[in-house]
Amino acid sequence: MITPQVLNEWYPVAMASQIRAGQRRETQLLGIPVTVKMSDGAVAVHGESDSFPVMERFGHVWTCLGSPAHDLFAVPEADQPGRRLVDVGVVRVKCSPLRAVENFLDIAHFPFVHTDILGAEPHTEVNRYEVQIREGSDEVWATKVTFYQPQAAKSAEGGIVTQYMYRVPAPTVSVLYKTCPVMPDAWDVIGIFVQPLTEELCDVWPWMALFDDVTPEAELIAFQQMIFLQDRSILENQIPRLLPLDPGMEIPTQADLSSIAYRRWLKKRGLTYGAQMVAA
Amino acid sequence: MIRLHDYVLSASCYKVRLMAALLGVRLDLEAVDFHPGRAHKSLAFRQLNPAGTLPVMVVDDLVLTESTAMLVYLARLAGPEWLGPGTPQASAQVQQWLAFSGRLAASLGLARLHDMLLYTGDIEALRRDGHLALRELESALTECRFAGHDWLVGTAPTIADIACFPNVALSQDGGVTLDPYPAIRLWSRRVRSLDRFVEMPGIHRLHELRPAPAEA
Ligand SMILES: N[C@H](CCC(=O)N[C@@H](CS)C(=O)NCC(=O)O)C(=O)O
Numbered sequence: 425m426i427t428p429q430v431l432n433e434w435y436p437v438a439m440a441s442q443i444r445a446g447q448r449r450e451t452q453l454l455g456i457p458v459t460v461k462m463s464d465g466a467v468a469v470h471g472e473s474d475s476f477p478v479m480e481r482f483g484h485v486w487t488c489l490g491s492p493a494h495d496l497f498a499v500p501e502a503d504q505p506g507r508r509l510v511d512v513g514v515v516r517v518k519c520s521p522l523r524a525v526e527n528f529l530d531i532a533h534f535p536f537v538h539t540d541i542l543g544a545e546p547h548t549e550v551n552r553y554e555v556q557i558r559e560g561s562d563e564v565w566a567t568k569v570t571f572y573q574p575q576a577a578k579s580a581e582g583g584i585v586t587q588y589m590y591r592v593p594a595p596t597v598s599v600l601y602k603t604c605p606v607m608p609d610a611w612d613v614i615g616i617f618v619q620p621l622t623e624e625l626c627d628v629w630p631w632m633a634l635f636d637d638v639t640p641e642a643e644l645i646a647f648q649q650m651i652f653l654q655d656r657s658i659l660e661n662q663i664p665r666l667l668p669l670d671p672g673m674e675i676p677t678q679a680d681l682s683s684i685a686y687r688r689w690l691k692k693r694g695l696t697y698g699a700q701m702v703a704a
Numbered sequence: 705m706i707r708l709h710d711y712v713l714s715a716s717c718y719k720v721r722l723m724a725a726l727l728g729v730r731l732d733l734e735a736v737d738f739h740p741g742r743a744h745k746s747l748a749f750r751q752l753n754p755a756g757t758l759p760v761m762v763v764d765d766l767v768l769t770e771s772t773a774m775l776v777y778l779a780r781l782a783g784p785e786w787l788g789p790g791t792p793q794a795s796a797q798v799q800q801w802l803a804f805s806g807r808l809a810a811s812l813g814l815a816r817l818h819d820m821l822l823y824t825g826d827i828e829a830l831r832r833d834g835h836l837a838l839r840e841l842e843s844a845l846t847e848c849r850f851a852g853h854d855w856l857v858g859t860a861p862t863i864a865d866i867a868c869f870p871n872v873a874l875s876q877d878g879g880v881t882l883d884p885y886p887a888i889r890l891w892s893r894r895v896r897s898l899d900r901f902v903e904m905p906g907i908h909r910l911h912e913l914r915p916a917p918a919e920a
């Protein structure tokens with residue numbers, strides 16, 4: 425359902441480098457046709473008659489179809505020297521944009537969907553972790569998450585217990601921080617920026633800010649695409665198609681804390697595009 | 705050393721990775737930024753393969769740009785039984801299926817690239833052509849079963865099965881369901897249960913059969 429709150433949020437609509445290279449992208453946002461292209465030397469986003477505000481950040485073009493309720497979220501790590509910023513490219517998924525975000529927050533599926541990479545049996549237990557809504561920024565955060573991973577990143581040379589933090593800084597965005605295999609005191613940053621085309625169709629733009637000056641770019645991209653494409657077939661088969669925000673037939677477990685917090689946060693803020701409002 | 709210019713999401717590249725894994729042959733993989741970088745269309749890559757397609761296999765002076773030829777190379781090198789029984793009829797049938805795998809790529813494969821990576825194309829026509837190819841495959845596999853065989857040619861798996869498997873197993877990614885094709889689904893399980901089988905995103909390994917529930 426489109427609410428004023430939904431309209432007043434920022435959403436990703438393109439990869440900035442592709443538009444700057446002269447590509448024109450005819451796409452959709454919240455069911456409304458929009459075009460992203462260069463116009464008078466600047467990136468512009470317009471609909472059939474209106475033009476919309478544009479923000480270029482984290483390698484992508486962001487827009488808002490209403491009046492932006494706030495600035496786009498910050499990722500201070502994006503400006504940290506020594507990090508490699510990698511645009512992974514668009515993947516279309518026939519699922520609710522909210523389900524794409526929720527799946528990104530879930531670690532319990534790692535051993536079963538990302539077998540021998542992000543998880544492996546018998547290491548299936550999700551240890552207790554903490555979830556909070558941060559005051560001020562009004563973001564969902566999950567911290568103190570740990571999980572055993574056979575190959576945590578392209579740069580990992582064996583199994584490690586990875587530490588994670590997850591945040592939801594915007595309704596269709598999630599950013600995670602995970603142990604960087606080559607710099608154990610630093611976090612690698614990986615995001616998914618989800619463009620809601622309709623309530624059941626989205627374009628997903630994964631993005632990374634990593635410490636790794638060895639791995640060729642094509643391999644970093646391939647690694648992340650491999651992971652995300654393992655999720656895609658799962659996401660396209662989830663039922664109900666829309667994300668239920670009210671407790672219904674789904675029985676959450678302790679591992680689902682972040683998902684529960686995300687659903688409550690969406691509901692309280694009226695961010696219901698891609699959500700199912702009646703109990704399933 | 706066998707070098708494969710590879711893209712992790714490409715069904716044609718996976719054909720070759722799967723064949724090599726089944727044969728126990730090591731490939732030296734070189735990741736190409738197919739998406740979003742379109743590096744396979746760059747001038748530098750076209751020096752290697754003017755067609756601008758993946759995979760490309762390089763072994764010393766030999767440069768192969770057709771995945772089916774790569775299957776022949778690998779089988780001849782490390783497992784000639786994968787070329788089939790070698791009778792005139794069987795050899796011709798293997799060739800027939802290798803060419804047929806090109807039709808799968810041009811229908812199911814492009815439908816997948818359309819749905820997943822936003823390639824342009826007439827999606828309804830691609831899916832329809834995909835179904836036509838699947839119907840042919842279904843009927844051939846059913847005939848095989850009536851003759852008491854599990855595989856496309858002869859009584860053991862060949863490069864014909866490996867050539868056809870990827871785009872069939874990934875058909876759902878392009879919005880084409882395998883629900884109407886029971887013989888294909890059984891054959892797909894058979895391929896996935898081969899010793900040393902490797903998966904790719906969208907193709908899941910068979911989970912070990914769990915013990916049957918105890919009687920109440
Ligand atoms: N020569 C064919 C090409 C296979 C093919 O179509 N590969 C796709 C990737 S899955 C490709 O490179 N497409 C780029 C294009 O056709 O321009 C083969 O080896 O089977």
Ligand SMILES: [Fe+2]
Nearest residue numbers: 533537538655
């Ligand atoms: Fe996943």
